[in-house]
Amino acid sequence: MNPLKKIFRRIMISVLLLSYNFMIHAQGAQEPIVFIENNDTSLINNKLDKLIKMSIFDLANIQVLTASKKMENIRKSPSAIYVITKEDLQFYGVNNLGEALKMIPGAEVIQGGDQNYEVAIRGRSRSEYNVSSKVLWLVDGRSVYNELFGGVRLESLGLSIDDIERIEVVKGAGSALYGANAYEGIIHIITKNHVNMKGFNVSASGGNLGQIYSNIRYGGGKKKFHYKVGLGFDNIDQKQLRFAGLDADTIAALEDLGYHEGSKNALHAYKASLALQYDINEDAAIEFKSSFSKSGSYHYYSLSGEQTQKDVFTQLEYRDKKNRLRTFYNGLYDLSYRTDQNFKRVEATDPYLMQKGRTQYFPGGNLYGEFETFDIEYQREFNLGEKLSFIAGTSYRKNFSVSNIISIEKSFVEKRESFYAAFLQANYQLSKKIDIVAGGRFDHHSVFGNNINPRVALLYAVNPKNSFRLSYGTSTKNPLFYDLYIDESIKIQNLKATGLDPVLNLTASGDYVVARVVGNIDLKTEKLTSYEAGYQTLLGEKVRMSLDVFYNIEKNAIELGQITPTEVVEKIENVHGIFAAQGVDVTAFLPNEMTEIEMQNEITTFEGQIAFLQATDPGNPQILQLQGLVLALKGDGTDSNPGLLALYNLPLVAELPVYNIEEDIYFYGGELNFTYIPHKNITLTGNYAYLKASDSYNDAIFGDPSIEIKIVKRINHPEHKFNMGMKYRFKKIYTGIMFNYSSKWTSRADNNKNGIFDLNDLEFENGGLLEIAPRVNLNVNLGYIYKYFDFYITGINLVQRDYRQFPTSVASAQSDILNLRVVGGVKVNF
Structure with missing residues (x-):
């Protein structure tokens, strides 16, 4: 069916359902509705004199939405939650979401290149093809999680930084309210309310590496009708230094094979958006949102390459004080993933077969696909007496996918899945100081059957300055379409003839090895059980501190097998x-x-x-x-x-099965966070995070046990992370400094147990140690406000640059060098 016909069909269904709900609820609402989650709370027209000056007490009692699907005091949140405000984005000169998320304590933000960011919370998938797949991403409550490959491509959201009101990050199990994929946590991007936007807002900036960030928005309305339209374009190039340190003969041999270095386009994205709202009365409204983006960007999965696609979303929503009915459609079209043909230079100590040579999909180089999601959901808040309140809801979702990577025939076979769900959460005020939050969610999936995820939290407010939280919850993650149906062969060419391949000994396979990635329809749902404790306090009138500790147990973790030749094709x-x-x-x-x-x-x-x-x-x-x-x-x-x-x-064939790990994996750690306001014009923030994984995670065994060919891979995650930030304003000048540090990451392989490598060709140093050095990031922003103009200049990655960061064994070889970036620009409102 034509994509436009599909969209029209689903919008019409949504309109009918919302019209029915409107007739039921529009007459019954009586109290004024406050859409507080979208109110402007920090910057208005980018003027520093209009900044809302929040005290430490105000910061300790801010309102949050995501943890309970309703507005509540952060001290009453049943989950650990961290908020990035638009004030933070403004002061730190953030021009993309990836840089913003580095502020989060307990989050692992890693880069494959200057524009590519992968995010995990309190842990990380060991698989190389996607790190962000265990975090649920929302935009204004709408899931933007891609269930084809997992995670989200930030450039496909159709958003600019100027559109964002705040970002709420819930850490820990979130499936009790949000269902599958709210596994390690939730990242919720909340956009600015178009009702409050009048006139034009224009921003334009540029810098080295071909950086362009541009956005124009116009908002208006009359009486009960409000609207906003927006257009944007982003671009960044990636500098490559692949031949550094190689001799002239080697470089000539590589160029003969078609390898090159220099610059390439790492990101380009065209964006358009529309928002309409009609206020039925002071208590109820109906809203329509839609966006379109066309983007191309470089990604670093098992094989790096350029991904291009078009994204369309439409959302129709009715809401009043107690009810919310939303339906949305996400469409991903013309997805193309062209694998990289550039030379991947790796260190001689790297023991992994996948990193040793030119890689390309075999027999072809391009992947294609489409993915669609249709969703409808309803929720309602109600009370039973003064002490007992509830929020309940139900939802239905249908996913469609067509791709030549999820079919062994390499033809475009449509795959479908659907699920329905219901949730209920109760909040009981046991006393003036103690609240109990309990609830859960039931999900039925057409492939994986039933799942139930509970959550219980005990909240104790000792006094207005001190509060404690104890919580327990579970979450699930369904296997992706990729996990279930992938069947793809990868040709890995031996470069021994060029003198660049001292490790591979492919005497039985001529000049290449074939790696076959095979999905598994019998995969089980991943499950996470989380135990948490939290404490918040105010120290005097200038310091706020919070401490969260956790212990997570992960079962049925889904992984992609390592390259281990196990049979002759x-x-x-x-x-x-x-x-x-x-x-x-x-x-x-x-x-x-x-x-x-x-x-x-x-x-x-x-x-x-x-x-x-x-x-x-x-x-x-x-x-x-x-x-x-x-x-x-x-x-x-x-x-x-x-x-x-x-x-x-x-040729040797290396089977890469997708499988569930039999052993349970344990993660434990904590995050310490503080805010200090020594002066009304200065705010200092900082956080420290500690993460430790169990030996069942750190000593992973891959291979085919039936023929006793194994690789023992030892992993040591970054255990320590530290972030610092300073925001300063003086009259019309403002500045922000953001510093991030992560301890080193190591991976060691016992190569003597698999018999794949010819150890005579190379003296392995440290037993095949792959190490990512400690990561340091420093961003500095300086701005000046003049009337309706905001001028700024930002330096990104000022300390550690010209190095690779992506800490996974395969992608490390294929990631790009991170560069110093400088961006300058102006924002204007009129």
Whole structure:
């Protein structure tokens, strides 16, 4: 069906449902509605003299939305939650979401390049193909999580930083309200209320590496009708230094193979948005939102490459004081993932097969696909007496996916899944100081069946300055379409002939190895059980502190197998091509693919035909032709002509199954956070996070146990993270400084247990140690306000640059070097 017809069909269904709900509820609302989650609370028209000056007490009692799906005091939140305000974004000169999320205590934000960010909370998937897949992403309550590959591409959201009111980050299990994929946590982007926006807002900035960030918005309205439209464009290039330190002969050999270095486009995104709201009365409103984006960006999964796609979303919502009915449609179209053909330079100590050579999808280089989500959900708040309140809701969702990567036939076969859910949460005020929050959610999935996720929290407010929280909850993560249906082969070419491949010893496979990624329809749902404790306090009138500790147990963790050649493929790839390389056309004689047994049978057949012709028709020219085939297939027993079977022995195939880890994984740690206001114009913030994983995580065994070929991989995560920030304003000048530190990450492989590598070719240092050095990030922003203009200049990655950061064994080799970035620009309101 035509995509436009699909969108129209689903919008019409949504309009009918919302119209029905409107007739039921519009007459019953009586109290004024306050859409507090979108109110402007920090900057108005970018004027520093209009800043709302929040005291420490105000900060300790801010209102949050995400933890309970309703507005509540942060001290009453049943989960650990951290808020990034638009004031933070303004002062720190943030121009993309990835930089903003580095402020979060307990979050792991890692970069594959200057524009690519992957985010995890209190842990990280060990799989290389996606790190962000265990965090649920929301925009104004709408899920933007991609259930094809997992996670989210930030550039596909159709948002600019200027659109964001605040970002709420819930840490820990969130499935009790949000269902599957609210696994490690939730990142909720809340946009500015278009009701409050009047006139034009224009921003434009640029810098080195081809950086462009531009956005224009216009808002208006009359009486009960409000609207906002927006357009934007972002761009950044990526500098590559692949040949640094290589000799001239090596560089020449690489250039002959088609490798290059220099600059490439790392991100370009065109964005358009529309928002309409009609106030039915002072208590109720109906809202329509839509956006479109066309983007291309560089990503660093198992194979790095350029991903382009178009994204469309439409949302229709009715809300009053107690009810909210929302339906939305997310559409991803024209997805194309072109694998990288650039040289991946790696250190000689790196033991992993995947990192040793030119990589490309085999037989082709491009992946294509589409993904659609249709969702409808309803929630209602109600009270039973003065001490007991509830929030309840239900939802239904349908996902459609079409891609040549989720079909073994490499054809566009549509895959579908659907699920429905219901949740209930109760808040009981046991006394003036104690609240109990309890609830849960039931989900039924068309593939994985039923899941129930509970949550219980005990909240104790000792006094207005001190409060405690104890909580327990579970969460689930469904396998992705990728996990279930992927069937793709990857060709890894040996570079030994160029002298660049001292590790690979592919004597049995000629010049390449084939890695086959295979999905698993029998995968089980991942499950997380989380125990948390939290404490918040005010120290005098200038300091706020909070401490959160947690202990998480993860079951059925889904991982992608490592490259471990476990069998010899049964079919020779492209027999015709092998002969053609020797100047022989065998199209009329041999099939394109043959098993080893079939080839032996053909040799026997040819030899029989030769004997028959020699006896019956000795002058037949076919005899020489058949003898040439036998000689090419069988050889003459000499080193100079060992025959096809010896020269082009069947390529090793490395099976990369998607599977559930049998062992439970344990994560534990904590986060300490503080805010200090020594003067009305200065705010200092800081946080420290500690994370430790169990040995079942850190000593992972990959391979095929049936034939005892294994890689033992030892992982040591960054255990310590530290963030510091300073915001300062003096009259019309403001500045922000953000500093981030993460301790080193290491991975060690015991190469002697698998027999894959030729240890004579290389003296492995430290047993095959792969180490990512401690990561340091410093951003500095300086701004000046003049009337309706905001001028600013920002330096990003000022301390540590020209290094690779992506801390996963495969992607480390394919990630790009991070560069110093400088951006300057202006914002204006009129």
